[in-house]
Structures are given as structure tokens and as C-alpha cells.
Amino acid sequence: MLIKKKDPSSLPYCEVTPKEIAFNRRKFLTGAAAAGVGALAGGAFYRMAGPEESVEAGAKLNFTHNAQFSTTEKQNSFKDVTTYNNFYEFGTGKSDPSQYAKDFKSSPWTVSVEGLCKKPKKYDVQGIIKLAALEERIYRHRCVEGWSIVVPWIGFPLNVLLKQAEPLPKAKYVAFQTVYDPKQMPGQRGFFGGGLDWPYVEGLRLDEAQHPLAILGFGMYGEELPPQDGPPIRMVIPWKYGFKSIKSIMKISFVADQPTTTWNKEAPQEYGFYSNVNPTVDHPRWSQATERRLGEFFRRKTLMFNGYADQVASMYSGMDLRKYY
Numbered sequence: 001m002l003i004k005k006k007d008p009s010s011l012p013y014c015e016v017t018p019k020e021i022a023f024n025r026r027k028f029l030t031g032a033a034a035a036g037v038g039a040l041a042g043g044a045f046y047r048m049a050g051p052e053e054s055v056e057a058g059a060k061l062n063f064t065h066n067a068q069f070s071t072t073e074k075q076n077s078f079k080d081v082t083t084y085n086n087f088y089e090f091g092t093g094k095s096d097p098s099q100y101a102k103d104f105k106s107s108p109w110t111v112s113v114e115g116l117c118k119k120p121k122k123y124d125v126q127g128i129i130k131l132a133a134l135e136e137r138i139y140r141h142r143c144v145e146g147w148s149i150v151v152p153w154i155g156f157p158l159n160v161l162l163k164q165a166e167p168l169p170k171a172k173y174v175a176f177q178t179v180y181d182p183k184q185m186p187g188q189r190g191f192f193g194g195g196l197d198w199p200y201v202e203g204l205r206l207d208e209a210q211h212p213l214a215i216l217g218f219g220m221y222g223e224e225l226p227p228q229d230g231p232p233i234r235m236v237i238p239w240k241y242g243f244k245s246i247k248s249i250m251k252i253s254f255v256a257d258q259p260t261t262t263w264n265k266e267a268p269q270e271y272g273f274y275s276n277v278n279p280t281v282d283h284p285r286w287s288q289a290t291e292r293r294l295g296e297f298f299r300r301k302t303l304m305f306n307g308y309a310d311q312v313a314s315m316y317s318g319m320d321l322r323k324y325y
């Protein structure tokens with residue numbers, strides 16, 4: 001996805017974590033499990049972990065499985081989904097987030113819901129989680145880069161939160177913002193994160209944001225989101241390319257005009273505002289007709305709206321999807 005000619009692999013770093021314990025699901029003490037990240041003027045450096053640093057594990061969540069909104073396709077393993085990530089705040093490499101987000105502190109966490117609404121409010125994330133019963137939804141996730149995964153997310157529709165705010169008639173879009181915290185996020189300090197404009201921002205049309213498939217994710221695989229997957233609160237929008245599913249959200253605003261989005265700003269010819277999964281509209285540099293499901297050898301056909309056309313296609317009727325890519 002990176003379009004700049006910078007080579008993040010040239011950054012010196014210490015690979016301190018064996019693959020088998022790259023993510024720790026239980027709290028434990030171990031020699032080198034907690035790769036810390038420190039700041040240095042003008043760039044990033046990685047300190048080696050001390051001998052007995054502990055790693056906090058994801059707490060179990062209470063939820064009920066929602067079969068109506070879940071695919072019965074084979075899920076990817078927890079390991080696949082937590083060691084092959086895009087989270088540029090922690091580096092551009094697929095294994096960077098699992099290595100460098102380990103110490104990411106996502107509690108306490110405040111989310112501001114603001115803009116064109118009657119009831120703007122700053123929430124503690126725990127206050128948001130309590131707004132509705134948590135559901136497990138097994139969704140397909142298709143990255144614009146041509147790979148895909150099947151993930152059991154835990155959350156509930158974003159609309160539950162949007163309703164609380166009582167959007168005004170002038171509100172036509174919803175804008176999202178990831179936390180800006182360069183002390184914690186090495187990718188926000190210079191080229192390690194590809195030199196994107198931080199913080200990461202995304203947006204949806206209001207009706208898309210209110211669609212029952214668009215969920216706020218708090219967990220996966222029965223537990224709270226691990227650091228590399230965007231805790232404590234992220235979007236999951238299964239019919240759009242993965243980059244629309246913004247992680248570690250701290251601001252949600254109702255706005256009148258189509259908001260700026262990070263990848264559109266970075267490369268407008270390559271990444272549109274809508275970014276609905278569409279096998280008939282190729283990326284300028286590669287075909288979108290097929291994808292590789294992680295763990296599989298052969299590529300499979302990419303489905304229109306990532307297989308969610310029955311539920312979402314009507315939102316785009318009459319729109320030229322080549323123009324609104």
C-alpha cells in the first residue's frame with residue numbers, strides 16, 4: 001500500500017521476540033516478550049526488553065454469537081490475524097504491529113463524539129461498551145492490497161453510538177480519527193510509518209455509518225482486541241477495503257461535507273473515499289479481481305462488496321462505481 005520510495009526495512013531494530021510468543025494471550029513473565037519502544041529525537045529506536053517485563057493479555061468478553069450476520073466460512077487462526085497486520089502507527093511491515101505495539105496503552109481511553117449533533121459527549125470507552133450487548137460477528141475482511149482474512153469480531157453496530165448523539169439534519173458524513181500519540185506510536189515519528197499524515201483519519205457517509213453491518217469492534221476471538229488490532233475501539237466495515245476500518249479511535253464527528261481520509265489524501269488516484277470492495281475496478285497498479293486468503297495457496301475470486309452485496313448494494317444504486325471508487 002505504501003507508495004513512497006522509502007525503505008522501512010533499512011531501519012535498525014532488535015528482533016527480540018521469537019515468533020511463537022509474538023503475541024501473548026495470557027499475562028505472563030518472560031525474558032524478552034515485551035519489546036519496548038522509546039523515543040529519540042529525529043527518529044525511532046527500539047530498546048531491548050528487560051529480563052522480567054510482563055505483558056498484559058486480552059481480557060475475556062461476554063458476548064453472544066450473531067449467526068444472522070456471520071459467515072460460516074472457515075475462520076483464520078488467531079495467529080494469522082495477529083501477526084499479519086496493517087497498523088502503520090507501529091510500522092509499515094506486516095509483522096511490525098505485533099512486535100512494536102506490545103506496550104501500547106489503550107486504557108484509560110476517551111472517545112469524543114462531536115460535531116453536528118444534539119448531544120455531543122466525551123465517553124470513557126467503558127461507557128460505550130455498556131451501550132449494547134456485545135455480539136460476535138464473523139466477517140470477511142479484504143485488504144486493498146489483495147489479501148483477505150475471516151475474523152470473529154466482537155462488538156455492536158456503530159449506529160447504537162450514533163443514535164445517542166442525535167445527529168442533526170445537516171450531518172451527512174461521519175469522520176473518524178485515530179489517536180495521535182507519537183510517544184507510543186513509532187510510526188508517527190518519521191519514516192517508520194511510511195511518512196503518512198498523522199493522525200490517521202477515515203470517513204463514511206451517514207447512511208453507511210448507520211448500516212447494521214458497520215460495527216464498532218472491541219474484541220476478537222472472544223477477547224479484547226490485542227494491541228496490533230486497534231484497541232480499545234475500532235471500526236469494522238466488511239464490504240469496504242480494510243483501510244476504511246480505522247483502529248484505536250478517539251474522535252467521531254458528524255460533518256456536512258465529505259471528510260478527508262488518510263489514504264485518499266496520500267494517493268487520490270489509488271484510494272477513493274468509498275473504497276467498496278469491487279472486483280471489476282482495478283487498483284491502478286494491480287488487479288482487484290482475486291485475493292489470497294491468508295493460509296491458502298491459490299487465489300480466490302473477490303466478491304462484489306466483499307460478498308455483502310445483498311445487504312449494501314442498494315446504498316449505491318445509481319452511482320457510477322468507477323467514478324466513486
Ligand SMILES: Nc1nc2c(c(=O)[nH]1)N[C@H]1C(S)=C(S)[C@@H](COP(=O)(O)O)O[C@H]1N2
Pocket residue numbers: 001081084085086087088089142143144178200228229230241242243244245246247248
Ligand atoms: N489507525 C489505523 N487504522 C488502520 C490501519 C492503519 O494503518 N492505521 N490500517 C488499515 C488497513 S490497510 C487494514 S487492512 C486493517 C487491518 O486490520 P487488522 O490488522 O486488525 O487485520 O486496518 C486498517 N485500519
Ligand SMILES: [Mo]
Pocket residue numbers: 086142143144145241242243
Ligand atoms: Mo488494508
